[in-house]
Amino acid sequence: MAYFLGTSIPENKKITAALTQIYGIGKDKSVAIRKELGLTDNIRLFELTKEQKIKLVRGIENSTLLLTEDLRRSLFNFKATLITIRSYRGIRSQQGLPIRGQRTHTNSKTAKKFKKLNVSI
Secondary structure, eight states: OEEETTEEEOTTSBHHHHHTTSTTOOHHHHHHHHHHHTOOTTOBGGGSOHHHHHHHHHHHHTSSOOOHHHHHHHHHHHHHHHHHTTOHHHHHHHHTOOSSSOOOSSOOHHHHHHGGGOOOO
């Protein structure tokens, strides 16, 4: 297991799939980072040299992407802002109900699962 940016990443995965383990990097961003560094698609994380790993970490850190804790904090603050201004989305979020117009008469199980993750101020 490699440890990049506060995330443990399995070394036997291909580089594109391995980078998606970092919170805030999806498949498209992972492919863009890989191409920017000039790495092939079939290379695995354990096959990278030490210099390539350093180059990879520096490339991710120097990008303008919000990652890991910064992204979580940003999303939390956005949700807290919605709650404090008493917007419809904020109120629904605070009550633990679906925010984007989903049905609540019969299909509220998913909303109940996410009720534990609510932000309350």
